[in-house]
Amino acid sequence: MNKYDRQIRLWSEAGQGSLKSARHLVLGVTAATTEFVKNMVLAGIGHVTIVDGNSVTEADRSASFFMHHDVDGSNRAQVIAQYIQSLNDEAEVVGAAENPNHYIQTPELLASYDIIITTRLADDILMQLWKNVCKTSVLIQIDSYGCVGQVRSFFLWHTIVDSHPESRVELYLHNLWSEIESYSDSIDLEALENHDHEHIAFVVLLIKALQEWKRRHHNGPPSTLPEKKEFKAIIKAFERTYDQENVSEAVRNAWRVSVPKVPEGLSKLFEIQEGCNLREFGLQLTFFSLVRALKQFVAKYDRLPLSGDLPDMKSDTAGYNRIVEIYRTKAKQDAEQFARVYLNLCQLEGLEPASQSEIEHFCKNCRHIRALRGVPPNEDKRLNLRVHEDSEFKSIFSAICGANEYLYRNHLTTWYGDQSAAEALRDYSAHYADQVGLVYDSSAEELHSVSAFLGGIAAQEATKFTLHQYTPFMHTLVYDAIKQATHVFLNGEIFN
Amino acid sequence: MATRQNLAALRVLVIDVIDMDTIDVTNLNRQFLFSESDVGKAKASVAAEFVNKRVPGVKVVPHVSAIQDMSDDFYERFNIVICGLDSVEARRWINAKIVGLVDDNDPTTIRPLIDGGTEGLRGQVRVILPTITACYECSLDMIAPQKTYPLCTIAATPRLPEHCIEWALVVGWPQWHSELFDADRPDHMQEMYERALERAKEHCISGVTLSLTQGVVKHIIPAIASTNAIVASACCTEAFKLATAIAPPLDNYMTYAGNDGAHAYPFSLDARPDCPVCGGEALRVDLAKSATLSDLLESIAVQAPKASISAASGPLYMRNPPVLEKATRANLTKPLSELFESGSELVVTDATLPFSLRVTVRFSQDDHR
Structure with a gap:
């Protein structure tokens, strides 16, 4: 060893x-x-x-x-x-x-x-x-x-790329993409036997609750306290057996349907590098050029790239594997799009780009990066x-x-x-x-x-x-x- | 390990050191009294030899043995005991031993116990003055439970690589081998890894590696030189204060966290009057009238994971000998009200503990079950 x-x-x-x-x-x-x-x-x-x-x-x-x-x-x-x-x-x-x-x-x-x-x-x-x-x-x-x-x-x-946050989980349910939505739609909760119903991942329950929410309210995800209560009641209504674990998990994770904001510190970093000559950042040149690329990514897609990390959750193996695969694929696509933005920027500014693995590492951690002045x-x-x-x-x-x-x-x-x-x-x-x-x-x-x-x-x-x-x-x-x-x-x- | 070097440099004259382990190559990233040529030798002996050679006038005496194998006479020879133990069980044992040696009529039998531990960039140090300050047992419920995975998940719906490793360990191994699994045998570990990998492949789960297998099976806790230096040195400063009385000792707990900034934070833990080791009162447990003896055992599992339990009328459940186990097993599923009256005091023993636990069980009026 x-x-x-x-x-x-x-x-x-x-x-x-x-x-x-x-x-x-x-x-x-x-x-x-x-x-x-x-x-x-x-x-x-x-x-x-x-x-x-x-x-x-x-x-x-x-x-x-x-x-x-x-x-x-x-x-x-x-x-x-x-x-x-x-x-x-x-x-x-x-x-x-x-x-x-x-x-x-x-x-x-x-x-x-x-x-x-x-x-x-x-x-x-x-x-x-x-x-x-x-x-x-x-x-x-x-x-x-x-x-x-x-x-x-x-x-x-x-600068810190990996600040070791407690979790990098981000579900991005406010902005469903076709793969995750059609997977969720392929499951008919009503038709399931109890045992199978108890093994539906909470991510799917949240998506279904959100769809129901959108049928009732034609605006964004629940935001006020009464709205959040109503949303949780929708989830709770899925319950078939007492204290059903996956439903409880969905209720605990209900807050994840809200629109994730770009963290305040990250917004400030976006501002700080704006209009600067990146070379002024000396040793931190690579970090700040990645930050600039991230800002461009956000401007283009109106969100940060997905980390692809998921927590463990009550689910059967196949269902969990499928969701993991969908999130990983999406994260990979985001990372590729981010790399394209970044490499473009490097070419424009005449910078030596970071390695492929450094770019991926930054992208995966982008929500939790830190800088100290x-x-x-x-x-x-x-x-x-x-x-x-x-x-x-x-x-x-x-x-x-x-x-x-x-x-x-x-x-x-x-x-x-x-x-x-x-x-x-x-x-x-x-x-x-x-x-x-x-x-x-x-x-x-x-x-x-x-x-x-x-x-x-x-x-x-x-x-x-x-x-x-x-x-x-x-x-x-x-x-x-x-x-x-x-x-x-x-x-x-x-x-x- | 750094503790010994600090104490030696502070010129503490006689240090006895107990450790039953041998040196592993993974110790070398933080334990600098050992070198690569020492791998496989006894930790206590190598450390003692090193310090004796390096610091004239200091005598370090090694004992290659388990702490539980040393007699009361042995522990009575010391003024201060310092622990860098790697398990809750061992800490509870030494704590109960040192508290148990206190004679209320003789203050010199109050031997300060200094305990240090680390995990990654965090650590803690505590000073226990037996019968005066909170002891280790008083704060048992502060310890985070070890990560476990439900058996049904492992067996029926694995999702994480850890689930596959746990399955190979818990379900698979006993089926394949009559021999017990030995985490220190490379051939055993390699097979465990391969079996877990096979299981993961069957379920299309990625991420099983040899390193992860070792981590899960051996419950490996990350450890680095700098954190160990911080915690060991604080232990020594406390020993130094206690030995010289230049300043009052830490009262009585300090945590160090280096993940986000750096903070050493001292605070005072209260002794519990119902502590089974240093308090006088029995532990109180409230349970529904219909709760079974199994439910009771579960509710005291933190204090006594392998409890045997008796009432004034006789044994209720005994793990040993097998005859008695068999005879008392039927009680496990019986409601408590059939076994004893509400408010009865029971005595709990556990082979891993050097003391018995007194528990008062009250039946709650409302049955929530």
């Missing part, structure tokens, strides 16, 4: 392929960034470069499981890389004995990475890094201090201090940013064993919050378990960014290990 079996069940072979071709850059070794790398390498990331200019110290060995006790004097990045490489030979793990600042100031060194991980940077340096990478990568910051920490993500746009780190920080946000988490956030600033300005990578640095930090942050004092306990600068938690969250986020599946948080997540709680200072826009 494949060693990635337990995760391919979540994100599919295609997702695993995205991980395999991803490249991450980690600037600075801490227990938290090390935990991050471990998680990504176990998951089968293609490449990670770890950069750190310092040698292993006593502090590292105290906080990081991955620093062996007999490696004094060696470079941290290389020690970590060598050990983590041994966890998975399918990943490539490189340790670079360099000062992260050298990378931050050299755009050519940054260009080939999808995700860049930083830690303990002063704000202006973070901004400098952001300016150098925002067009090519996602920037993730991980800071772990004592019993608190944070994970922050910065990006211009992030991020904000730069400095704007993020200003907005984070809005008064209504949770004050305790705000204090922790401020204290962490202060600690980052202090260490960076004083060219310190740690204050482990440095009593004066610990005291200076304590004074600096005294006005923030009591429990933040735990941050500056000089004997517990980085608690391994707290760092492992933050490295775990950062790895989940990096995985979601890499897969374009599931939805990452926006933008600053603060963790308080005393409460075992996180708080997200949301900033940016989400379209879904």
